[in-house]
Amino acid sequence: MAPEVQSKKRKIDDEGVLVKKAKKKQKKQREDEADLDVEAGLNKAFARMDGQLLADHIAQKTSRFGTELSHIELSDLYISANAIKDITSYEKPRNLENLPDFLEKFSAEPEKLNNASKTCGAPHTLVVSAAGLRAADTVRALRTFQKKGNTVAKLFAKHFKVEEQVAFLQKNRSGMAVGTPQRLVDLIENGALATSHLKRIIVDASHIDQKKRGIVDMRETLMPLVRLLSRKELKDKYTDPDHPIDLIFY
Secondary structure (H helix, E strand, C coil): CCHHHHHHHHHHHHHHHHHHHHHHHHHHHHHHHHHEECCCCEEHHHHHCCHHHHHHHHHHHHHHHCCCCCHHHHHHCCCCHHHECCCCCCCCCCCHHHHHHHHHHCCCCHHHCCCCCCCCCCCCEEEECCCHHHHHHHHHHCHHHCECCECCEEECCCCCCHHHHHHHHHHCCCCEEEECHHHHHHHHHCCCCCCCCCCEEEECCCECCCCCCCCCCCHHHHHHHHHHHCCHHHHCCCCCCCCCCEEEEC
16 A cells, blocks of 8 residues: 555544544533533432542542642542442432431441530541531531530631631530531641541532532642541541441532
8 A cells, every 4th residue: 555545544544533532522521511410509420429430530630630749649649449438329319408318328326426425526427518608508407416515516617717616626525527628637637626436427529519510620629628538547447347437429
């Protein structure tokens, strides 16, 4: 075959590959858009993701937003599939209305959800939300588990100073706490928020805002989230057979 004919054939083949890739990308974008229910505020794709799909999804997002990080730093932030609890069997919409029901179904001892440790600032359940307003709504949804001497802790930046939250955690018992990623990191690092009694971390992953963005879709929430979840004292317990912490992407 003449060189010019080979070159033309190769060009046609390359163009065919590019067209196929473009069509595949467009199909994926349509599927992604179909999962985004702005009216309900939900990304329904998370309901189908098992541990491996979630681990891959979070790793891709971390690589995308953590461009300044080295390969070693990125690997330190990696959350393995084995660390993530599979909740794909839950069929109800993952909204705040169903959150109490979800917690009862996926807790080994649901009757203890309204209990609190005798240690101040040491919740058994930590819910991580993208923003203060969403976290405030989550606190209201969880008040069904609140009782005298056991307050759902509000650990988000909107309207609350770190010093106020430190004082609250030092004086109050909370079985459950709701916060935004960076504020939770800050409170753990200054010793006010204890992780010693944690049994589960719930990431409010399915929720999206009016711009179709969730907690893993924005650099300012995703990066502190993975730094929180990959802390050694938490990471070591995700697969601990005796005293595990359930990591759940709701």
